[in-house]
Amino acid sequence: MNDIEAMKFTLCLPPISANDGNYTGNTYVDTKGWSHVRFLIITGALAAAVGTDAETTAVSIEECDTSGGTYSAVSDAALADAISDSEDDSMFAIDIDLTKSHKRYMQVNTPHAGAGACLLAVVAILSKKDSGPAFGGGASESGLAEKISA
Numbered sequence: 001m002n003d004i005e006a007m008k009f010t011l012c013l014p015p016i017s018a019n020d021g022n023y024t025g026n027t028y029v030d031t032k033g034w035s036h037v038r039f040l041i042i043t044g045a046l047a048a049a050v051g052t053d054a055e056t057t058a059v060s061i062e063e064c065d066t067s068g069g070t071y072s073a074v075s076d077a078a079l080a081d082a083i084s085d086s087e088d089d090s091m092f093a094i095d096i097d098l099t100k101s102h103k104r105y106m107q108v109n110t111p112h113a114g115a116g117a118c119l120l121a122v123v124a125i126l127s128k129k130d131s132g133p134a135f136g137g138g139a140s141e142s143g144l145a146e147k148i149s150a
Contacts, residue, residue: 008142049084053110
């Protein structure tokens with residue numbers, strides 16, 4: 001199996017627009033059994049800045065031992081600064097080595113848009129399966145609605 005066949009994708013924030021507030025639908029990824037996660041933050045048209053908790057702070061990742069517990073910041077897991085309104089149609093990545101001491105559940109810390117419509121989506125890409133049942137890489141097992149190989 002090639003490396004891309006051994007990845008799992010989780011849609012943490014479906015493509016959505018927010019205007020002067022928090023994005024709804026933000027959720028976590030369960031990292032159990034994986035050695036690496038990449039959070040891919042994807043922007044569309046931005047009429048304002050996007051950040052964590054407020055549009056002036058860098059987008060960051062947080063973690064928790066349980067899916068519904070209290071999340072805390074992951075050290076060094078933040079962009080350099082907030083995403084500016086001039087960064088339309090861009091992708092940003094935050095990579096986390098799960099072999100270090102990390103908690104099982106992770107998510108983007110409350111993404112927030114400034115005043116103006118801002119399109120955003122977040123995908124978590126899990127790779128380097130380290131435990132659990134064998135990973136077959138099928139569409140649903142990979143977190144995909146459909147997967148075609150040519």
